Amino acid sequence: MSQEEFFKKELVKELRLVEALMKKEENIEKKIYLFSGAYGITSRTYRYSFSDDVLLADLVLMAGYQSLVDRFQRIKNGDTTVKLEDIHFKKIEEGLRLLADAFEKNESILEPLKIISTTAFSTQGPGNYLREKGMLTL
Numbered sequence: 001m002s003q004e005e006f007f008k009k010e011l012v013k014e015l016r017l018v019e020a021l022m023k024k025e026e027n028i029e030k031k032i033y034l035f036s037g038a039y040g041i042t043s044r045t046y047r048y049s050f051s052d053d054v055l056l057a058d059l060v061l062m063a064g065y066q067s068l069v070d071r072f073q074r075i076k077n078g079d080t081t082v083k084l085e086d087i088h089f090k091k092i093e094e095g096l097r098l099l100a101d102a103f104e105k106n107e108s109i110l111e112p113l114k115i116i117s118t119t120a121f122s123t124q125g126p127g128n129y130l131r132e133k134g135m136l137t138l
Contacts (some may be wrong), residue, residue, distance in 0.1 A: 007049035014041035015100035019093050026088060030088050032068045038096055039065055053109050062112045064092065064120035071123040082128040087133060091119040091138050 009125075018037040040060035043054045045051075071084055095115035102109045121127035122136055130136040 004049045007045050010013055010056065011045045013103045014038075015096050015103070016041040019096040019100070022093050023095075028084055028089075029072060032065070034036045035061075035068065036065050037094060053103075054057055055097050055108055056102075057113060060117050064116050067123055082123060082125060084123060088119055088123055092116055095119065105109060 018034055018041075021034045021037075022031050025034060031119075033086070039058050039061035042054050042061055046054040046058060054111060068084070068088075069083060074082075075084065090116075095112045098112035098115065099109055102112055118136065119138060122138060123129050127136060131138070
């Protein structure tokens with residue numbers, strides 16, 4: 001097995017584990033924490049076996065994580081304008097599953113990243129507003 005194949009296999013395995021752990025977890029803060037494992041594995045992967053797809057995934061996953069952390073902190077501080085809902089986590093989990101599938105099959109990662117980035121965007125003011133208007137659907 002080549003180094004590239006090894007790291008791709010590890011990446012896929014870890015993305016699937018993050019998805020499974022998030023699905024089982026009920027605590028929102030813990031779900032967000034678990035989600036950080038997704039960009040953790042992408043950042044480790046591109047350091048050892050660089051791929052622009054892995055870098056792109058890393059940037060989207062990190063931005064998504066930061067959006068969720070920001071929203072969670074706002075909620076803890078009393079801001080109830082935008083809620084974190086089950087659908088947000090279900091869509092992120094779906095995106096992680098599809099991302100793992102895409103990496104495993106050497107397919108385009110664009111669709112899974114769209115799901116993750118759109119979902120994370122919907123937890124912020126502008127994204128939630130577009131969702132309320134019916135322009136953004138999850």
